[in-house]
Amino acid sequence: CEEPWAQDVLRAAAAAALRRTDPEAAARYLRRALLLSPPDGPARAELLVELATVERDFAPRAALRHLTQALLLLPDPARQAEVAGRIPPFLLDDCPPATLDTVAATATG
Numbered sequence: 001c002e003e004p005w006a007q008d009v010l011r012a013a014a015a016a017a018l019r020r021t022d023p024e025a026a027a028r029y030l031r032r033a034l035l036l037s038p039p040d041g042p043a044r045a046e047l048l049v050e051l052a053t054v055e056r057d058f059a060p061r062a063a064l065r066h067l068t069q070a071l072l073l074l075p076d077p078a079r080q081a082e083v084a085g086r087i088p089p090f091l092l093d094d095c096p097p098a099t100l101d102t103v104a105a106t107a108t109g
Contacts, residue, residue: 007033011050018054026054045073049083056088064091068099081105 010033017025030051037044048070052063067087074080084103087095092103 007036007047010036011047014050014054023054023058027051027059030054040073042074042076045070045083048073049086053086056086060088060091061094064088064094068096071099071102077105 010029014026014029014033017023017029030047034044034047034051037047048066052066052070055063055066064087067083070083071080074083080102084099087099087103092100095103
């Protein structure tokens with residue numbers, strides 16, 4: 001299913017799953033949407049952020065991986081800083097050096 005509208009439908013299904021308090025289902029929909037997205041660019045980055053936000057409570061290491069991937073795709077330093085701020089503090093030791101640099105740059109202003 002690679003129709004242009006499919007990604008929007010999957011994101012809407014994820015939002016509906018979240019309203020039902022089913023984050024695992026939401027993550028499944030968002031992972032499928034990710035498979036349909038282009039391999040790079042800001043749109044994929046935002047989808048990765050959305051997925052990581054859903055995963056944070058039940059799959060924190062997956063959330064870290066997706067936030068790290070998103071940081072590499074975001075061209076705007078302000079948005080990078082916002083996304084870096086979503087990394088759970090207890091996972092900072094597991095971050096790649098480039099992600100830690102972004103977090104440090106955010107903290108120092």
